[in-house]
């Protein structure tokens with residue numbers, strides 16, 4: 001039955017829950033960021049940007065928790081049925097999917113700090129600024145946030161495309177390893 | 188006729204005292220230049236403190252024997268600098284400072300109590316055509332030939348119509364605005 005930790009053939013509950021929480025929040029965060037950033041100066045802009053920043057801080061914490069858990073609990077090895085280049089590509093993209101979002105979120109946080117738009121996490125907790133307000137640095141961090149989010153989108157296209165390929169073309173069990181089905185699947 | 192002359196003579200001895208008053212208790216006036224000073228504001232946005240600066244202001248402060256007797260100051264809201272150009276532009280529009288109609292913010296004192304280097308000024312603050320009586324506590328300090336003054340003031344932006352329309356919502360933009368004033372006064376020539 002359901003396993004809390006990763007096993008040889010699938011990811012455990014914690015790894016899966018964290019993966020899908022982060023995935024879902026990132027897919028909310030992208031359109032939210034575009035929507036908020038393109039609003040004119042208005043109450044709505046303050047409000048949606050505030051949600052964007054709060055959700056962003058949430059994802060940052062979850063992403064770091066994922067990394068920590070991965071360090072404690074090694075993921076299942078990719079099967080030999082995959083070519084070496086496929087395994088290498090998967091590993092590279094997975095690592096990038098850990099590192100790039102974290103950097104993108106730090107850049108967002110740096111931008112918010114430098115622009116003086118400090119974050120109050122859902123109106124509950126005042127998040128400290130990473131740098132003091134600085135009108136020269138702000139546009140740089142903003143460009144960095146946008147650039148890293150762009151890289152993240154490219155990685156996600158590759159990642160989701162690869163998942164679709166495994167599910168529909170290769171038809172191996174790779175995608176099931178990240179799905180609850182694996183818990184009661186074969187055995 | 189005679190009576191009037193007598194009254195005049197009776198008071199004539201006061202004349203030297205009246206003439207000498209300006210010499211012993213002269214009012215010295217100073218002007219504040221925006222360089223070496225700033226007016227910063229602090230307001231809550233989405234639950235987090237947000238700050239900005241007004242770069243241009245002017246003022247005249249008069250002292251009599253170390254006591255402030257008069258303050259007359261003006262601020263250009265057009266000089267607002269938040270670091271976000273689109274926000275600076277929005278602040279000049281009618282929902283905020285409505286610059287075209289109200290190019291200046293003014294403060295004129297009605298009375299000032301000085302105690303050492305602490306001065307409590309009562310006066311009229313006018314923002315966007317709305318006048319309110321306010322109290323500003325200032326501290327003064329000599330600074331090589333000049334006087335540096337600093338003080339602060341907390342006000343409710345809604346009382347002055349700063350943030351009309353949707354901006355009257357105080358959940359996303361707080362009502363309370365804290366102004367911090369720092370100025371360097373030089374002797375008026």
Ligand code: HEM
Pocket residue numbers: 019022023024026027070075078094095097098101156159160163174175176177178
């Ligand atoms: C519809 C969207 C997504 C699908 C279908 C998907 C699918 C998968 C699958 C099937 C795996 C397991 C691969 C294996 O069996 O080894 C996986 C792993 C992974 N996914 Fe996703 N994913 C999605 C979104 C995301 C997003 C938004 C992120 C962003 C951070 C992400 C980051 C990762 C990482 C880092 C791993 C590697 C886990 C590890 O080995 O430690 N995924 N994903």
Ligand code: HEM
Pocket residue numbers: 026029030031032033034035037038049052053054055056057059060101104105106108109110111112117119142145146149
């Ligand atoms: C993975 C998480 C994040 C994603 C995917 C993301 C994505 C985006 C996107 C797509 C935009 C709009 C770019 C545009 O169209 O101009 C944006 C803007 C913004 N993001 Fe993020 N963001 C994330 C995390 C964060 C975090 C953690 C913060 C701050 C704490 C943040 C602060 C901002 C701010 C302030 C803007 C507005 C920039 C502007 O005014 O143009 N973001 N974000």
